[in-house]
Amino acid sequence: MPSDTEQRTRAAVPADAVTEPLTDIIDPDNFTPRLLALLSNALVWRESHELRRRFGLGTNDWRIISSLAIRPGASATEVSDFIGLNKAVISKGVVKLVDRGLVLLVDGPRGSRPMYLTPAGAEMHDAMLPISMRGQEIILADLSADDIDRLNALLRRMLEKTRELHVLENGSDVGADD
Template sequence: MKQSSPEHAPLELERFLPYRLSIVSNTVSQAIADDYQRRFDLGVTEWRVLAVLARFDGLSAREVADRTAMDKVAVSRALARLVHAGRVSRAVHGGDRRRSVLNLTEAGWAIHDEVAPMARRRERELLARLDAEEQAWLGRILDKLMPAGQDTSL
């Protein structure tokens, strides 16, 4: 059996903060996603793109990726599916053909307006496990843990 120093001891994933945050995030996201995936054939990344465009009209694909901290390739694929499905429109920004402007279509808004209340309900159910003081602390802790420069207005 290999002897290891504390520095090289096996990582206790069940106590490792990034792992724990990932488990909570994935579990909550998937619970919400089960609802809209079945009803609208919409993936998690596509929903997040719709939600960002509902909040911030006229973003570019790069701005969507930056606001969500999602992989640019994943955002690009999600946008391609959303545009193809008629849920997002893509136009050229002014005279700059390199920059596109993205907006929800009527179909995109219809989906958003059904999914957003479902997401809020799931959030309320999750937060109900915490008392008011714990909820306030959670908000403050998450704000402190957000990467510098990351927009927390979402």
């Protein structure tokens, strides 16, 4: 006999709703894009939770700070392209980081706005770095140095193929109009 919950659920389902799993489906335990997304989501959630708890900043803020540590003077568009995030997300994060005194915007040639970390921003980078590096340690813990080299080479090749496919399908690079 169905439980009360099952009866209520069935009663709420429209007559034309598909209520049984389809037969031609992905194998969720072996569908690599799903597994990569789950891993990425878990790592980002862990990192973001810890960054917010300790510094009041999230993963996107960290990515901007980290990008400027690597590429001082980059514009918001260049940071967007470098980390593959929407320019609106970058702009929102930059406003917060400028307000917190972690990033400086300067007037550049032809209306550009180069960005730089402040000394406080550099200190914040150094304080946040170990949290991000912990994600790397989790991923690489059971891999040999050769495995790590192969994994990184494969991931770079997959990213390049994804960008090429995006250009073929959309006529622009990934992130260009996101």
